[in-house]
Amino acid sequence: MLSRADIDLVVFDVLGTLVNxxxxxxxxxxxxxxxxxxxxxxxxxxxxxxxxxxxxxxxxxxxxxxxxxxxxxxxxxxxxxxxxxxxxxxxxxxxxxRLEPWSDTVAGLELLARQFPIVGLSNASRATLTRLSAKAGLRWHFLLSAQDANSYKPAAEVYRLAVDLAGSAPQRVLKVAAHAWDLRAAQEVGLRTAYVPRPVGDPPRDSDAFDLHAASLADLAATLGDD
Amino acid sequence: MLSRADIDLVVFDVLGTLVNxxxxxxxxxxxxxxxxxxxxxxxxxxxxxxxxxxxxxxxxxxxxxxxxxxxxxxxxxxxxxxxxxxxxxxxxxxxxxRLEPWSDTVAGLELLARQFPIVGLSNASRATLTRLSAKAGLRWHFLLSAQDANSYKPAAEVYRLAVDLAGSAPQRVLKVAAHAWDLRAAQEVGLRTAYVPRPVGDPPRDSDAFDLHAASLADLAATLGDD
CATH class of the missing domain: 1.10.150 (DNA polymerase; domain 1)
Known part of the structure; x- marks a missing residue:
């Protein structure tokens, strides 16, 4: 079971996973x-x-x-x-x-920010991420835009931005998303993965093997906190 | 007097201004x-x-x-x-x-984050900023490292990163620092400036004309909130 000591940094998908x-x-x-x-x-x-x-x-x-x-x-x-x-x-x-956060997003990020460096990694541009974060009340230790790689997820180089930032082995970086396609691509680069269901997400298939399935961000924080 | 309606985004120096x-x-x-x-x-x-x-x-x-x-x-x-x-x-x-925040830093950023998009702009590398922010409890709507411009403050291109991110006229971006040299360089690029004194800062000279002098981040939030 993945626990707090296994992870140096948590990377969140933003669009769909944290905001609707x-x-x-x-x-x-x-x-x-x-x-x-x-x-x-x-x-x-x-x-x-x-x-x-x-x-x-x-x-x-x-x-x-x-x-x-x-x-x-x-x-x-x-x-x-x-x-x-x-x-x-x-x-x-x-x-x-101007996208709205899900009901557990702001409190969940707050909880996780006490345990880990929390980083957003999104296909949205840097300017959009700034305004969206301010409007939705998402606050970060760092933010990466796919724009930094002149590309978009699921391209591997976008996930590598997070690994480079962490300065850790990919398996010490945990990717959180409501989209199985996003987690699969993160897995290809060696990241650990946590699936969080959202009404508009892309649920895992039977063939997927993600490290964690959390009911909410609070559940994710509690699961990782138990080490 | 500069007020909330004049500003689209607040950019903070980090080293020295927010942490010791x-x-x-x-x-x-x-x-x-x-x-x-x-x-x-x-x-x-x-x-x-x-x-x-x-x-x-x-x-x-x-x-x-x-x-x-x-x-x-x-x-x-x-x-x-x-x-x-x-x-x-x-x-x-x-x-x-592992630098420590000043006593008003965390609460002050929280207050200002309710009023504006808040962005860090630092000579520290992206990886250092991530760890420092997590350790000191600084949370952002976006973070810019001088590394994004392959340069260091006081080079003009570093301040231009913030103007580009804002997508606004430079005079709608407010730079906050405890270092007069940093504010002077921001002024050269057209940004508005707020000086906050710190025990280790670089105080203004008589010849300096910054837009605001705040006693603390809470004072800055209160001053900008009055519009």
Whole structure:
């Protein structure tokens, strides 16, 4: 069983794991187009972001940060709804700065911060992470953006940013996420993994073997504290 | 008078302003050489760091991060004292990871974090900042290391990291420090400035004109909150 003494640093996924990203995107779209097909427009947004990140990971597109990609997605959504108000589109483009934390996030980070260096590692840009952290009340010992590697998760070099920061062996770094795909990629680089379920996460398959499954961040802190 | 509505982001110097750097270095040296000339050895350390940073800023030395320079300083001090114990020298080399916060630091950052995005901007390396923040209980919305610019304060490009992160005009970014030299350099780049006195700081001269002089971080939060 993994315990406190095995871990030098805890790295958190942010979007989806600590804040409600899909809910926030839907709220932003609803603000722009109250009578629109919110789920369909959110799918348009999410597909655009996924496709653009994949094209960058495949080397077909040059790197662009998350703010650039979010702006493109906001423009696509606005186009689809026939909205042309630049201020409204600009507000949707920055929706990730205003995502809401899950109910256990702020207290859970506080608990874990007493036990470990806590670091965020996110596909969001540095500027977005700063505003999002301030708005949602997430406070860190350090923050890494995939922008630091000019790439996106699940690329291995993004997880290596955390290993380099820790200055430890990868197996002494614990990655926490609500997305099995994110934990699998962290595992490939040698990190330890903790899955935390969220309503919008990507649950593990039978074939996954993560080090910990915690019901919440408080549960994770309690589990790691018992050593 | 500068007030809350004028500022998008607050940037803090860390070493000296939030944690007692000279005191921590002296404690580390005392641990290595209890009977040594602590002030003389601390001067040796501080002069080495200052000279190395200056040589890098002048382009005479290639960039090396703060951990590398601290290790050189620790070896110089050990040499001077005739200490050869590698573990003891290694512990002194990482002394900046264990600096103590000033008494108002943790609560003051907490107060300011409710009002603004709070960002650290330090000459310490990213790895040192992570460990130091965890040990001293400093928690951030983002952290910038001069290492991100392969340089050191007072080089202008280090302050520009904060302006880029804010995505605002420089005059909407407030720099907080106990060192007048640091505030002067921030001013050159257009940032607003707040001086907070510390026993080990660099006080303003009559010719300095900083935007705010606060007695403590709590005083700074109260002053900025009145708008």
């Amino acid at each position: 990203e899909p809910g926030g995107i839907r709220d932003g779209i609803r603000e722009l187009a109250p009578d629109g097909d919110i789920d369909g427009l959110a799918e348009l947004w999410e597909n655009h972001v996924a496709r653009r990140q994949q094209r960058m990971l495949d080397g077909r597109d040059p790197y662009a940060d998350s703010e650039t990609v979010d702006r493109e997605a906001a423009e696509l959504v606005a186009d689809k709804c026939g909205v042309t108000d630049a201020a409204a589109i600009g507000r949707l483009a920055t929706v990730e700065r | 750097e000279p005191g921590g270095i002296r404690d580390g040296i005392r641990e290595l050489a209890p009977d040594g000339d602590i002030d003389g050895l601390a001067e040796l350390w501080e002069n080495h760091v200052a000279r190395r940073q200056q040589r890098m800023l002048d382009g005479r030395d290639p960039y090396a991060d703060s951990e590398t320079v601290d290790r050189e300083a620790a070896e110089l001090v050990a040499d001077k004292c005739g200490v050869t114990d590698a573990a003891a020298i290694g512990r002194l080399a990482t002394v900046e990871r």
